[in-house]
Amino acid sequence: MRRLPAYREMADYSFTMYLHAFVVPYHRDRLRSIAAADDLIAANDLRAVAPALRRDARLRMFANDNDFLTSDADVAWLTAQLGPARARVFPAGGHRGDLHRPEVQAEIMGTLADLVATPARP
8 A cells, every 4th residue: 555656746736737637527537416616616516505505593603803714705695695693603713623722612612502402404
């Protein structure tokens, strides 16, 4: 089991290259679930399920102002869908790099406390 060559090859791919070289062909040619990358992107956009996001009071959003994976517009849109009571944006921490901080942990857990007694829906 010599994995190093495979790991080296993987390291040569950016996310975009991986998407177009592996993910899109798999879904297009094997699963026949999409025609192009745009179809896959649209199907995985949260805007496609916005009504469900608004309805489900169990959903919470935790983000950071300096998360490299989300734009200000993304955070604003999701906050608008969930409402300010279910969306919390911390000032720093990158992509949840602040989870080690006890005050962040306490705030997140406190926000989720009402869900403990809520039975899960199928």
